[in-house]
Amino acid sequence: MKQKFLILTICALLNMINIQAQIVPSKNKIAVDVSTYHVQNPIYNYDSSFAIGSDLGMTEVGLFVNWTMLETSPNVFDFTVLNIANTYYPSKGIAVDLNLNPINTNRLEVPSDLASMAFDNPVFINRYKTLLDSVKKHTSNITFSSLVIGSEFDAYLGTDAVKWKQYTTFYDSASVYAKKIWTGLKVAAELQFPGLINQNALAQKLNTNSDYIGVSYYPLFADFTVKPVYTVPFDMDTLIDLYPSKPICFYQYGYPSSTVCKSSDSLQAQFIAQTFLYWDFFAAHIRLIDFTWITDLDVAAVNYYSTYYGLSDPVFLEFLRSIGLRKWNGNGTDKLALNELRCQAKQRGYNSLPIVCPLTGVNDNTNSGNDIRIYPNPASESLNISFGNYQKQSIQIFNSTGNLVKEIKNLQSAQINIADLPSGFYFVRVKDDLQQPCKFIKE
Numbered sequence: 001m002k003q004k005f006l007i008l009t010i011c012a013l014l015n016m017i018n019i020q021a022q023i024v025p026s027k028n029k030i031a032v033d034v035s036t037y038h039v040q041n042p043i044y045n046y047d048s049s050f051a052i053g054s055d056l057g058m059t060e061v062g063l064f065v066n067w068t069m070l071e072t073s074p075n076v077f078d079f080t081v082l083n084i085a086n087t088y089y090p091s092k093g094i095a096v097d098l099n100l101n102p103i104n105t106n107r108l109e110v111p112s113d114l115a116s117m118a119f120d121n122p123v124f125i126n127r128y129k130t131l132l133d134s135v136k137k138h139t140s141n142i143t144f145s146s147l148v149i150g151s152e153f154d155a156y157l158g159t160d161a162v163k164w165k166q167y168t169t170f171y172d173s174a175s176v177y178a179k180k181i182w183t184g185l186k187v188a189a190e191l192q193f194p195g196l197i198n199q200n201a202l203a204q205k206l207n208t209n210s211d212y213i214g215v216s217y218y219p220l221f222a223d224f225t226v227k228p229v230y231t232v233p234f235d236m237d238t239l240i241d242l243y244p245s246k247p248i249c250f251y252q253y254g255y256p257s258s259t260v261c262k263s264s265d266s267l268q269a270q271f272i273a274q275t276f277l278y279w280d281f282f283a284a285h286i287r288l289i290d291f292t293w294i295t296d297l298d299v300a301a302v303n304y305y306s307t308y309y310g311l312s313d314p315v316f317l318e319f320l321r322s323i324g325l326r327k328w329n330g331n332g333t334d335k336l337a338l339n340e341l342r343c344q345a346k347q348r349g350y351n352s353l354p355i356v357c358p359l360t361g362v363n364d365n366t367n368s369g370n371d372i373r374i375y376p377n378p379a380s381e382s383l384n385i386s387f388g389n390y391q392k393q394s395i396q397i398f399n400s401t402g403n404l405v406k407e408i409k410n411l412q413s414a415q416i417n418i419a420d421l422p423s424g425f426y427f428v429r430v431k432d433d434l435q436q437p438c439k440f441i442k443e
Contacts, residue, residue, distance in 0.1 A: 022280045025350050029145070031060045031097070032325070032341075033252070033293035044332050049294045050092070052326075056342045057350025060145050061089065062251060062290050064099045066109035071131060074113040082138040095145040097251065097290070099190065100135065102128065102170075103153035106309060120169035128170070129177045136181050145288075146186040147178050148251060152216050154195025154203070164202040172209055188214035190251045193235060200242065212287065213243045216252035218323070219271075224315040225262040226255060228398070229271045230429070233278040240285045247287035254292035257335060258322035260315055269336035276344035291341060295332055296324035381419045385428070396429050397421075 032053035034046065053061070063085055072078050089096050102110050102119075110124075117124045149171055157163045175187040188210050196203050196215055207213055219227040219235065239248055255271035256263050272291075279286055297305070302321050306312055325338035343357035385395070395416070397406040408416065416428075 023276070023283045023286075023348055025057065025059055025348075028279070028283055028286065029060045029288040030057050030345055030350055031062060031288060031290035032056070032058050033062060033290060034058075035064070035293055044295075052294060052338075054092070054094075055351060055353060057345040058094070059350075060095050060097055060288060060290075062097045062099065063089075064101075064151070066101045066104055067128070067131065068109045068111065070135070071111050071127075074111045077134060079134065079138045082135060086139050086141050090141040090143075095143045097146045097148060097249070097288070098135075098139075098144055099148040099151050099251070100131070101149075101151045101153075103150045103156045103167075105152040106155045108156065119163070119166040125170055125173050128174050132174070132178055132181060144182060144185060146188050146212055146214075146249065147175075147182070148188050148190050148214055149174055149178075151190050151251075152192045152195070153189070154191045154199055157199075157202075159199065161202065164199070164206065168202075168206045171206060175209055186211035188212040188249060188251075190214035190216060193217045193219075193239075196242065197238065204242070207243070207246070210246065212249045213239070213246050214249050214251050215239065217250050218252070218254055218256075218319070220256075220261075220319065224313065224319045226267065229255070229267060229274045232271070232274045233281075236278055236282050236286065240282060244285070248285055249288040249290075250286070251288070251290050252292045253289050254323040255337075256319045256322040257337070258318040260318040261322065263322075265336045269340040272337050272340040272344060276348070280348075291325065293324055295326040296328040297321045298328050381417065383416045383418055383428070385414050385416065398429070 034049040034053050050061070065081060069081060070077055070079060085096070102108070108115060111127070114124055114127060119125075150167070153167065157167060171189055178187055179185050189206060191199075191203055191214065193215050196213075217235070219229075219231050221227060253275075255268050257265045257268040275289065279289065297320060302317050305320055306317055311317075325335055325341065327333040327335060339355070342351065342353055342355055345351050346353055346355065347357055394407065394409045395411055396404055397416075397418075398404055405421065406418075
């Protein structure tokens, strides 16, 4: 008989946080995407944006470069951006995660004479190696934390196993060569979180020789509306189950604030708080989170990306516009999420800013009497709930993608019938925004 059983009670996990490892600046890296895009005021430039990240405890920074930005046409190069970087980042004393991308999400970013060539063609591979040689010459002063070969390229490869195999061959050859010319370099491939999960077999093979597991993470439904913030620990847990022995680097990590995406400034701040709460618990596995991005986009930038990605869905465009940590207005206004990020980082020793923390109280987990637990383990037809100090009340059951699948109002019994649920991951929440969910699985 198929069974449902509890594998992790997040309610209980709250009270374990204090005795588990906590993230520390020497091992767990905070980064902030400080790209300024179409800034609204020349006073607010890359320097001032960088300073915000530096002040809150940024210990690495990403440098995002498509292949076509450097090789602008076949065998014609422009290394201006790298020459600037080679002076700027060493002067700041900060290490760089370099994205050097033949693919950016759903766009091929290679010189025109390679556009129809298979990724595993020796000509294609050797051209990328030549690019790496040039990059090394123009970045001799930079300390690289990692080289990321491709950004969210699972969106481009889709379910095409042949293309995945070709890209894997290219990636393996390019990463071996990069480690040869940069002593001690760590290499990663950045995939979207859904791609890592849904194309697990192909992604696992591609990541065989990766030093870090690179991922972009935006907890969204297919319509680009936000998932509940408490899906964060479950997604982190899923990644670690898939890659238990390799450090995970979130090279993109964000949550929109737009009401069009069914979010808000407050929910975005809660997302930051939840992130740190569970990053502490998974500190040994999650090396880097690069928070995306520093400021919301203006209309011109949104229109540019709409054309670039070939997507005009208004909810998608609002997602892009509103994932910044600062609003696009005047000189820019800090959102609640940026202040939450400062506070969460301060509490863990990343900065000493003169701010009062905590803001959300999400780390106040000392009252163990409020724990809600579900049992037995395993369970087949029903679950029992222990409510701690809570009164019996309405509960909600969500599936692993955050969809509400069952709600019981005015609960009269501590026993819940789950025989009607299909196999999968679920979590239970008392209808109280302050209470963390409990997770169970039906196999």
